[in-house]
Amino acid sequence: xAAAPEADVAATSLxxxxxxxCSADILAPAExxxxxxxAVLNFLAALASPTSPAISxxxxxxxxxxxxxxxxxxxxxxSSVYLSYAFCKRSLxxxxxxxxxxxxxxxxxxCYKILGEGKMVHQRELFYKLLSDSPKYFSCQRHVNRxxxxxxxxxxxxxxxxxxxxxxxxxxxxRLVLHEPDEEQIDCSILGASGHAITGDLNVLSxxxxxxxxxxxxxxxxxxxxxxxxxxxxxxxxxxxxxxxKGYPDIATRFILHRLSQTFPNMPIFALVDWNPAGLAILCxxxxxxxxxxxxxxxxxxxxxxxxxxxxxxxxIPESAFQELKPRDLQIAKSLLSSKFLQESHRAExxxxxxxxxxxxxxxxxxxxxxxxxxxxxxxxxxxxxx
Amino acid sequence: MASASSPHRKLLHFxxxxxxxxxxxxxxxxRLTVSLKRPAESASPSQLRVSVSDTGVRxxxxxxxxxxxxARETPVEKWDGTLLITTxxxxxxxxxxxxxxxxxxxxxxxxxxxxxxxxxxxxxxxxEVCLCLSNEADADDLILWLVGFFHKILVLRAANLACELFVxxxxxxxxxxxxxxxxxxxxxxxxxxSSSDRLVSGLKDYALSHGYxxxxxxxxxxxxxxxxxxxxxxxxIDRRKAKxxxxxxxxxxxRAASDLSCWTVNCSSTQVLYFEDFVPCPISKSSFDVLVSxxxxxxxxxxxxGFIDDEGNAVLEWDDMPFARVDIAIHTYLECTAMQxxxxxxxxxxxVRKALNSALSHLKADHAGDFLSCxxxxxxxxxxxxxxxxxxxxxxxxxxxxxxxxxxxxGLGSDQDISEGLVQSSICEKMIRIIELNDxxxxxxxxxxxxxxxxxxxxxxxLDEEDRDEDMIFDF
Numbered sequence: 025x026a027a028a029p030e031a032d033v034a035a036t037s038l039x040x041x042x043x044x045x046c047s048a049d050i051l052a053p054a055e056x057x058x059x060x061x062x063a064v065l066n067f068l069a070a071l072a073s074p075t076s077p078a079i080s081x082x083x084x085x086x087x088x089x090x091x092x093x094x095x096x097x098x099x100x101x102x103s104s105v106y107l108s109y110a111f112c113k114r115s116l117x118x119x120x121x122x123x124x125x126x127x128x129x130x131x132x133x134x135c136y137k138i139l140g141e142g143k144m145v146h147q148r149e150l151f152y153k154l155l156s157d158s159p160k161y162f163s164c165q166r167h168v169n170r171x172x173x174x175x176x177x178x179x180x181x182x183x184x185x186x187x188x189x190x191x192x193x194x195x196x197x198x199r200l201v202l203h204e205p206d207e208e209q210i211d212c213s214i215l216g217a218s219g220h221a222i223t224g225d226l227n228v229l230s231x232x233x234x235x236x237x238x239x240x241x242x243x244x245x246x247x248x249x250x251x252x253x254x255x256x257x258x259x260x261x262x263x264x265x266x267x268x269x270k271g272y273p274d275i276a277t278r279f280i281l282h283r284l285s286q287t288f289p290n291m292p293i294f295a296l297v298d299w300n301p302a303g304l305a306i307l308c309x310x311x312x313x314x315x316x317x318x319x320x321x322x323x324x325x326x327x328x329x330x331x332x333x334x335x336x337x338x339x340x341i342p343e344s345a346f347q348e349l350k351p352r353d354l355q356i357a358k359s360l361l362s363s364k365f366l367q368e369s370h371r372a373e374x375x376x377x378x379x380x381x382x383x384x385x386x387x388x389x390x391x392x393x394x395x396x397x398x399x400x401x402x403x404x405x406x407x408x409x410x411x
Numbered sequence: 412m413a414s415a416s417s418p419h420r421k422l423l424h425f426x427x428x429x430x431x432x433x434x435x436x437x438x439x440x441x442r443l444t445v446s447l448k449r450p451a452e453s454a455s456p457s458q459l460r461v462s463v464s465d466t467g468v469r470x471x472x473x474x475x476x477x478x479x480x481x482a483r484e485t486p487v488e489k490w491d492g493t494l495l496i497t498t499x500x501x502x503x504x505x506x507x508x509x510x511x512x513x514x515x516x517x518x519x520x521x522x523x524x525x526x527x528x529x530x531x532x533x534x535x536x537x538x539e540v541c542l543c544l545s546n547e548a549d550a551d552d553l554i555l556w557l558v559g560f561f562h563k564i565l566v567l568r569a570a571n572l573a574c575e576l577f578v579x580x581x582x583x584x585x586x587x588x589x590x591x592x593x594x595x596x597x598x599x600x601x602x603x604x605s606s607s608d609r610l611v612s613g614l615k616d617y618a619l620s621h622g623y624x625x626x627x628x629x630x631x632x633x634x635x636x637x638x639x640x641x642x643x644x645x646x647x648i649d650r651r652k653a654k655x656x657x658x659x660x661x662x663x664x665x666r667a668a669s670d671l672s673c674w675t676v677n678c679s680s681t682q683v684l685y686f687e688d689f690v691p692c693p694i695s696k697s698s699f700d701v702l703v704s705x706x707x708x709x710x711x712x713x714x715x716x717g718f719i720d721d722e723g724n725a726v727l728e729w730d731d732m733p734f735a736r737v738d739i740a741i742h743t744y745l746e747c748t749a750m751q752x753x754x755x756x757x758x759x760x761x762x763v764r765k766a767l768n769s770a771l772s773h774l775k776a777d778h779a780g781d782f783l784s785c786x787x788x789x790x791x792x793x794x795x796x797x798x799x800x801x802x803x804x805x806x807x808x809x810x811x812x813x814x815x816x817x818x819x820x821x822g823l824g825s826d827q828d829i830s831e832g833l834v835q836s837s838i839c840e841k842m843i844r845i846i847e848l849n850d851x852x853x854x855x856x857x858x859x860x861x862x863x864x865x866x867x868x869x870x871x872x873x874l875d876e877e878d879r880d881e882d883m884i885f886d887f
Contacts, residue, residue: 063863064817109865140809
């Protein structure tokens with residue numbers, strides 16, 4: 025029972041999607057404080073209501089796959105995952121959400137103070153502040169990170185607007201010159217193998233001037249591979265920019281990748297990930313955004329192409345280098361296969377992974393020699409072997 | 412062995428039970444006396460002479476036939492199965508005496524009429540039953556049990572019934588009157604007081620003397636006003652059965668008071684007092700089942716478990732009890748105007764449940780904060796932290812308009828120096844009041860307002876905090 029094709033296009037078009045798209049606003053500190061003040065006033069008003077006093081319930085945008093959809097750009101080839109206006113609630117009166125309820129408030133109060141002082145803090149710092157202030161509610165970083173995302177959903181403003189940054193995790197290197205206004209230029213082609221650390225402060229990243237004569241951007245899943253390629257100065261043989269988040273793509277890395285793609289629209293972006301469902305999931309996060317930060321990350325989706333490792337490359341890998349897919353890998357595969365956005369060619373690759381039950385790491389290519397990787401990448405790009 | 416199954420106890424219980432019923436039917440002030448005569452120390456064979464007498468209506472003798480089963484269970488050396496019964500009615504000219512022998516095969520031959528005495532126009536009624544029990548080692552246990560039994564009867568404070576217990580040692584001139592009706596500090600003794608009110612009064616005295624394990628405890632006497640009472644009653648009066656059983660329940664709670672040494676330790680168990688037809692009885696299975704299946708959690712009680720002890724009493728064990736004492740009394744009885752209507756209150760578990768719940772609701776209605784459900788208590792624990800955070804935010808703001816509006820919403824007036832503590836306690840109070848108001852109410856959740864307007868709430872979404880992935884990735 026397919027919907028009419030016109031309706032489909034409309035539904036997935038930018039315009040159709042935007043009506044239902046729920047977005048976190050990028051706000052100035054005073055505006056965020058104002059929203060928090062409204063929250064407090066609403067809460068007190070409900071408490072003090074003469075007719076029906078009550079403890080308000082927190083409505084949070086649902087960050088689940090059920091509430092996510094795909095939007096495709098009409099004029100660009102970038103698609104992104106976005107969240108709609110479906111809410112879940114956190115209530116003090118329910119056992120399983122009471123602690124989460126309190127955490128949201130505690131984080132809101134803390135952010136109010138931080139913004140009032142004109143500061144920015146890292147998530148880790150915030151954790152320690154909350155741990156010392158309210159150890160009963162925050163015993164690990166995870167509690168803090170989730171509570172921050174809840175506040176983002178509640179107030180519908182970005183994490184950075186709350187005064188919170190994630191610590192720097194990503195790095196880049198290659199044919200790129202970074203210039204922050206009033207700072208010295210950084211030539212990323214003459215750096216050490218660990219490259220230039222990407223700051224977690226999105227404001228700084230947005231102010232950077234970028235200039236480059238590279239032809240490609242290569243996103244690398246793992247730090248070890250990044251460093252290998254950096255040491256070999258791949259970007260001198262192949263004019264490119266190498267970028268890594270050292271695992272799961274954090275917002276800052278995605279942000280700068282997006283800026284690069286906007287600044288250099290003719291530079292294709294290639295991903296170099298392990299042959300396993302997790303690697304594909306990382307690629308998808310760069311490509312479409314994530315659900316957990318779905319209110320913000322849709323802005324930073326990029327058209328990333330899958331260079332390797334892929335099914336066709338498996339012949340290059342010795343049998344002994346293959347490993348069994350673990351239950352977790354299968355879980356990820358299952359969830360990817362049931363998602364709304366996976367393109368056909370990627371789906372085929374994933375199915376092959378599941379069917380063979382095997383996985384392999386990029387390092388397996390070293391069996392052909394340490395310089396094989398660079399040649400492999402160059403060959404694939406030149407041959408247009410990417411999906 | 413001393414236990415509820417001891418034949419001596421069962422026998423005495425039986426005789427007292429019927430004595431009480433005879434007193435109830437007479438509808439005039441009555442006296443019940445039990446007397447035990449112990450032989451002199453050196454005498455043998457040792458025999459305990461027991462007499463149960465009452466000033467109620469004349470006995471119809473039929474009730475004694477119910478002793479059949481008991482007689483069969485009881486070894487002859489413990490009781491020879493004979494009773495000496497003396498009885499007379501108010502309008503009788505004579506006092507009738509019988510020897511009753513349960514071991515007689517033919518029930519018609521059980522009663523042997525003995526010499527009759529004439530009253531010579533005196534008007535009184537009553538019955539005396541005498542019997543001999545073999546002494547053995549458990550005479551002391553029996554007396555101890557009898558004393559406890561009498562104490563429990565006195566808890567009921569039955570109108571028109573005075574009870575006495577005498578223990579005498581033959582050869583010893585002193586006869587010890589063990590148990591007089593207690594003088595109560597509670598002046599609630601008017602004849603018009605309901606049986607429920609009397610039970611409340613009796614249970615209070617019971618609690619204040621630590622279950623009659625001591626004489627009036629001086630410290631505890633002062634605590635009478637600290638006792639919280641919940642009463643509940645249920646019956647079937649409005650149904651077809653015009654005379655159905657009545658059930659009355661009283662629950663008494665004593666708070667722990669730190670300056671009173673007796674009650675600083677929190678209560679860990681409660682022995683439930685159970686009465687049928689104005690006599691303490693072993694608890695029935697159905698009533699016990701009802702007791703343990705009550706939703707104690709919605710009143711803030713954490714029941715660890717329950718069992719029936721050797722004496723047939725229900726014992727409830729509590730976890731984490733914030734109170735020093737919890738006393739529960741359950742009384743089921745039938746109204747009676749004639750002997751045959753008096754006994755055998757059908758165990759209507761629905762009535763027991765209804766009366767128990769009614770008593771608990773009564774407690775909760777009168778003292779909401781103390782009997783908040785376990786869930787409510789857990790929620791309440793979050794309140795100070797939240798209030799503190801919000802109060803801190805309000806007072807840290809340098810936006811005067813915001814600050815003033817918050818203060819005015821809290822109804823704190825426009826004094827210049829409102830402290831953070833005051834704001835915090837104001838928020839606390841309001842939140843606790845809401846929690847108490849909504850405790851155990853259904854559908855409160857659905858009517859709670861949202862902090863911000865939103866389109867639709869996905870009712871089915873469950874926040875499984877712990878199920879979400881460690882690193883929050885792969886959330887496709």
